[in-house]
Amino acid sequence: MKRKTTIHIAGNLLALLMLVTACYREDISTLYSRQYQLTAELTGINAEILRINNEIVELRNLYNILANKPTVTGFQYRVEEKDGKTDTLGVDITLDDRTFFIPYGHNGKNGADGKTPTVTISNDGFWVINGEKTAWKAVGTDGKDGKDGADGKDGTNGTNGTTPTVEIVGGYWVINGVSTGVPATGPKGDKGDPGQGNDGADGHTPVITISNDGFWVIDGTKSTSKAVPDDGKTPLINAAKDPDNPADENYYWTIKYPGDENYSFLLVNGQKVKATGPKGDKGDTPVVEPIIENVTKADDGTSITITLHDGTSYQIPLLGIQFKLNPGKLAMKDRNGLDSLILFAREGLTIDVPYTCSDNVARIEAMLPAGWSATADISPTDPAKRIIHITSPQLMDLDRAQFEGGVSFIAFDQKGAALTQYIKLKLNKYLYMSYFYNELNAVELNRPTSPFNQLKWTEQHYFLIEFYKLQDRKFELSARFPAGTGTNEPLSSSLSDYPSFVFNKSEADVEKQFKVNTFLFRPDSVNLSSIIGNDGPEGRVLYANEYQASDNGTYMKPVPYDTYMVQYSYTQNNGSNNELIRIRRAASKYKIHLYKASEFLGDYKKVEILLTNQTHLLSTVYKSYNPVSYVAQSNAMTYNPATDQLECEFCTLGGANTAIGLNFYYDKVGKKRWEPQTLAAVLVRPDWEVNAYVNHSGIPFPGAGTYDHYVGFTNNGDNTTRYGGGRIFEATTNSFYPKTLPDLN
Numbered sequence: 001m002k003r004k005t006t007i008h009i010a011g012n013l014l015a016l017l018m019l020v021t022a023c024y025r026e027d028i029s030t031l032y033s034r035q036y037q038l039t040a041e042l043t044g045i046n047a048e049i050l051r052i053n054n055e056i057v058e059l060r061n062l063y064n065i066l067a068n069k070p071t072v073t074g075f076q077y078r079v080e081e082k083d084g085k086t087d088t089l090g091v092d093i094t095l096d097d098r099t100f101f102i103p104y105g106h107n108g109k110n111g112a113d114g115k116t117p118t119v120t121i122s123n124d125g126f127w128v129i130n131g132e133k134t135a136w137k138a139v140g141t142d143g144k145d146g147k148d149g150a151d152g153k154d155g156t157n158g159t160n161g162t163t164p165t166v167e168i169v170g171g172y173w174v175i176n177g178v179s180t181g182v183p184a185t186g187p188k189g190d191k192g193d194p195g196q197g198n199d200g201a202d203g204h205t206p207v208i209t210i211s212n213d214g215f216w217v218i219d220g221t222k223s224t225s226k227a228v229p230d231d232g233k234t235p236l237i238n239a240a241k242d243p244d245n246p247a248d249e250n251y252y253w254t255i256k257y258p259g260d261e262n263y264s265f266l267l268v269n270g271q272k273v274k275a276t277g278p279k280g281d282k283g284d285t286p287v288v289e290p291i292i293e294n295v296t297k298a299d300d301g302t303s304i305t306i307t308l309h310d311g312t313s314y315q316i317p318l319l320g321i322q323f324k325l326n327p328g329k330l331a332m333k334d335r336n337g338l339d340s341l342i343l344f345a346r347e348g349l350t351i352d353v354p355y356t357c358s359d360n361v362a363r364i365e366a367m368l369p370a371g372w373s374a375t376a377d378i379s380p381t382d383p384a385k386r387i388i389h390i391t392s393p394q395l396m397d398l399d400r401a402q403f404e405g406g407v408s409f410i411a412f413d414q415k416g417a418a419l420t421q422y423i424k425l426k427l428n429k430y431l432y433m434s435y436f437y438n439e440l441n442a443v444e445l446n447r448p449t450s451p452f453n454q455l456k457w458t459e460q461h462y463f464l465i466e467f468y469k470l471q472d473r474k475f476e477l478s479a480r481f482p483a484g485t486g487t488n489e490p491l492s493s494s495l496s497d498y499p500s501f502v503f504n505k506s507e508a509d510v511e512k513q514f515k516v517n518t519f520l521f522r523p524d525s526v527n528l529s530s531i532i533g534n535d536g537p538e539g540r541v542l543y544a545n546e547y548q549a550s551d552n553g554t555y556m557k558p559v560p561y562d563t564y565m566v567q568y569s570y571t572q573n574n575g576s577n578n579e580l581i582r583i584r585r586a587a588s589k590y591k592i593h594l595y596k597a598s599e600f601l602g603d604y605k606k607v608e609i610l611l612t613n614q615t616h617l618l619s620t621v622y623k624s625y626n627p628v629s630y631v632a633q634s635n636a637m638t639y640n641p642a643t644d645q646l647e648c649e650f651c652t653l654g655g656a657n658t659a660i661g662l663n664f665y666y667d668k669v670g671k672k673r674w675e676p677q678t679l680a681a682v683l684v685r686p687d688w689e690v691n692a693y694v695n696h697s698g699i700p701f702p703g704a705g706t707y708d709h710y711v712g713f714t715n716n717g718d719n720t721t722r723y724g725g726g727r728i729f730e731a732t733t734n735s736f737y738p739k740t741l742p743d744l745n
Contacts, residue, residue: 075297075304075318091295093304223266238263239275251275322358323411323419325388331423341424344392347432347502353388355421360413364388367408371401372425376409392427395500396449399434403427403576432578433465434500435518437564437585439687439716445582448500455583456562457520460485464528465501466517468537475515475536485523509572517620518583520564525557526653531619537567541617542586544653547631547744555744556616556630558650563587567620585687586618587651592632592662595696597639597646601666604639604646608632608741610663614684615654622686624654631744655684662692663731665741670731674709680724682713689714692726 076092078101092101211217239251240263252272256263265272296305297318307313327339330351334340342351355364355376364376371393379385388409393401404426412418434448437455446452457463463483468475481501483489515537519528524545531539542565544556566583592609594600601607609632616626632650639646658681662674674694676682684690693700693710700710709726731739 075295093295221269240265242272320358321360321411321413321417321419322356323361323364323409323421324356325409325421325423326354326356327423328354339423341426342390344425344427347392347398347427348394350389350391353390355386355388355409356383357386357411358413361411362414363412365410365412367410369402369405369407369425371397372405372407374407374409390425392425395432395502396447398432398500398576398578399447399580401427401578403429427576429505429574429576431503431505431572432500432576433503433516434578434580435583436580437583439585440719441717442719445580448580455564457484457491458522458562459491460522460524461491461520461562462486462523463491464517464519466537466540468515468517469509470513470515477535478514505572505577510574511571513571514569516568516570516581518564518566518568518581520562520583521586522560522563525559526563529617531617531625538619538621538623541619541625542653543617544630549742549744551738551742553738553742554616554628555610555742556614556628556652558630558632558636559587559653561585561587561589561651563651563653565618565620565622584622586622586653588614588654588684588686589649589651589689591689591691592646592648593691593693593696593700594646594648594664595694596644597695598644600695601646601664601671603666604637605634606667607634607637607646608665608668609637609648609650610665610741611650611652612661612663613655613657613659614652618653618686622654627657631741633744654686655688658683660684661735662694663736663741664694668741668743670736670739670741672731673729673733673736675727675729675735676711677725677727680711680713680722680726682722684713685715687716689716694726695728 075094078089078092080087080089090101092099211222215222217223238254238256240254241251242248242265251274253266253275254263255266267273294307296307298304303315303318305313305315325339327342330342330353331339332341332343342353344351359380361378361380363378366374366376366388368374372391374388374390377385377387377389390407393403404424406422406424409421409423410418411421435455436445436448436450436453438446438452439454443452461484465481466477467479467481469478481489481503484491517537517540519540519542521528521542526542526544529541529543531541533539542563544559547555547557549555563586564583565586566581568579568581570577570579590611597604597607611630611632613627614630615624616628618624630650630652632648636650637646637648660676660681663670664672664674674692676692691712691714696710697708699706704710704712705723707723707725709728710723711726712721712723714721729735
C-alpha cells in the first residue's frame with residue numbers, strides 16, 4: 001500500500017507540472033511577439049521623425065527661395081541606367097546659390113510583405129520559429145526515477161526542468177544565451193509600384209505639403225500650424241503619446257516651434273494624426289511631398305518653368321553664366337549658414353575675397369556704399385587668380401562715408417548676361433575725431449585735409465584730449481588721451497596734414513552725452529592747470545610761463561601763435577561717431593611798428609616792451625582771469641636801418657580788459673608809454689590781431705585813417721577792423737609802472 005500511494009502522488013505532480021509548462025509556453029510566445037512588435041514600431045516612428053524633419057528643412061528652403069524670385073544658375077537631369085533601360089530620376093537645379101534635387105518618381109517592383117516572426121513549441125518540446133522546427137528544446141528533460149531503496153525507501157527525485165530565456169541579439173533569436181541562427185525579422189521587400197503593392201498593416205503615415213499661405217497640409221487637408229513662421233525659423237516634427245489619455249498606447253504627430261516651451265499635436269479637422277511605424281509594403285513610401293510638381297526647360301534653353309503642387313507655375317531665366325563669392329572665414333554667417341557680412345576692423349583696410357565663376361565672365365562691376373571701393377581680378381583660365389579686393393573708407397573720407405551697407409557685385413559675360421552676388425560690409429564702430437581750423441568764420445567746417453584747414457603743429461607741441469561723461473547731471477572726467485612731446489604718441493609731420501584720431505567705443509556709452517576738451521600748445525611756453533574748486537571741463541585753463549623776475553613780480557613770457565583750445569560736445573551713437581571739430585586759437589597777436597626808433601630808444605638790442613593788462617588764465621570756454629603783464633625781448637624784434645623802423649611781433653593769451661598799454665624800456669630803464677585813445681580802446685579777444693603804429697603821424701598805410709600813433713584792432717574771425725589813434729607818455733607819468741624793468745630769466 002505504501003508503494004502505490006507514493007506513485008499516485010508523483011503522477012499528480014507530473015500532470016500539474018505539464019499543465020503549468022504548457023501555459024508558460026503560450027504566455028512567453030505572446031509576450032516576445034508583442035515585445036518585438038512594439039520595438040519595431042518605435043524604431044520606425046523614430047526613423048520617420050528624422051526623415052520628415054530633414055525633408056521639412058529642404059521644403060522650407062524651396063518655399064523661401066521661390067518666394068524671392070530667384071535666378072537659375074544650374075540645371076542637370078539625373079539619369080539612371082539599369083538592365084539596358086534609361087530612367088530619368090529627376091533634376092538637380094540651382095536656385096541662386098542653393099542646389100536641390102527634384103524627383104520625378106521611379107517605378108520599382110512589388111516587395112514581399114515584411115513579417116513579424118511567430119514563435120511556438122512543437123509537440124515534442126522544441127522551439128518552432130516561423131514554422132521551422134529548431135534543434136533547441138523549449139522544455140527541460142525529465143529526470144530519471146531513482147533506484148528502489150532498501151526497506152521501501154523512496155527513490156531520489158528527478159532533476160527539475162529549467163525555464164528558458166528568449167531574446168534577440170544582432171538580429172537573430174537567442175535561446176538560453178545561444179544563437180539559433182534564425183533571423184528575428186523577415187527580409188525587407190523591394191519598393192513597389194505606386195499604389196499597386198500588397199496591403200500593409202493598419203495605420204497611416206501622412207503626406208505633408210505646404211499651402212500657398214504657409215500652413216502645413218496633411219493628406220490634402222490644411223492644418224492650423226504654420227510651416228513658415230513669421231520669424232523664419234524651422235519647426236520640429238516629433239511623435240508622442242497623449243498625456244491626457246494614459247490608456248491610449250498610440251503615438252501621434254507633434255510640432256514644436258523654436259522658442260515654444262511645449263509641443264502641440266498636429267490637428268486635421270480637429271483630430272490628432274496617428275504616427276505609425278513601418279508599414280507593410282503597400283507599394284508607396286510615406287514622404288513629405290515636395291512643393292514642386294515638375295520642372296521643364298524651354299526649347300531655346302533660356303528659361304525653365306517650375307510648376308508647384310497646387311498648379312502655380314514660375315518661369316525663371318536660365319543663365320549661361322556662373323558667379324559666386326567665396327569669402328570663407330572672412331565673412332560672418334546668417335542663421336541659414338550663408339555668407340552674410342564682412343567686418344572691417346579699420347579704415348583704409350583692404351580684404352581680398354575669392355570668387356568662383358564660369359570661364360566666360362568678362363568683367364565684374366560693383367555697387368558700393370559711399371566711401372568704399374573695390375577692384376576685381378579677372379582670369380578666364382586660372383581660378384586661383386579670381387579675387388575681388390574690397391577697401392573700407394579712407395580716413396580722409398570718413399565724414400562722407402557710409403559705415404555699414406550692402407554691396408552688389410555683378411558679373412557679365414561677353415554677351416551682356418549678368419549674375420549678381422550680394423553681401424553686407426561693415427566698418428567697425430569707432431569714435432573718429434578730426435580737427436579743422438580756419439581763422440575766418442566764413443569758411444565752413446570742412447574735411448581735415450582740405451586746403452582751407454590751417455591747423456598747424458610741430459614735434460614740440462603737446463596734444464591732449466579729455467573726455468567728460470554726463471553722469472547724474474554732472475560731467476565727470478572719464479578718459480584722457482595725450483600725444484606729442486613727452487609722450488609715447490609722437491605728433492609726426494604727417495599728422496599735421498592728416499589731423500584725425502581713432503578711439504574705441506563702449507556699448508555701455510551709447511546715447512551718453514560727452515564734453516571734450518582739446519588742447520594743443522608748446523609746453524616750453526604754455527601750461528595746463530585747473531581752477532581750484534572746479535573739477536569740471538570748464539575749470540581747465542591754459543596759462544603762459546612766467547619769467548623769474550628779480551623784484552618777484554609777475555611777468556609772463558609771450559606764447560606761440562599756434563596755441564589752440566576748444567570744448568566740444570557730442571552724443572555717442574550706436575554706430576561709429578565721426579566728429580569733425582572746429583578748434584579755436586587761444587592766442588592774440590600784437591604787431592608793434594616803432595618809427596624813428598634810433599631817436600626814440602637807441603640800440604634796439606637793448607629794447608624791451610612790456611604789454612599790460614593781459615590774460616593770466618584762459619579757460620576752455622575762453623573766460624579770462626587775472627590781468628598780468630607780458631614782456632617781449634629783443635629776440636622778438638627786428639630793426640631796419642634804412643627806414644629806422646623797429647618791428648616787434650609777439651602773442652599773449654587773449655585779453656583781460658581794455659586798459660592795455662605798451663611800456664618801452666631801454667637798457668631796463670623806462671622811456672616811453674603808448675596807449676590807445678579812450679574811444680579806440682577794445683577788448684582784445686583770442687585770435688584777434690593788434691597793429692600799433694607808434695611815433696607815427698598821418699596815414700600809416702593806404703586806406704587807413706589819419707591818426708597820430710595809429711592803432712587797429714582786427715577780429716580775424718569776421719575780418720573786421722576797428723581803428724583809432726594813440727597817445728605817447730613819458731616814463732615819469734604815474735601810469736608808467738614799473739619805472740625800471742627788473743632782470744628777467
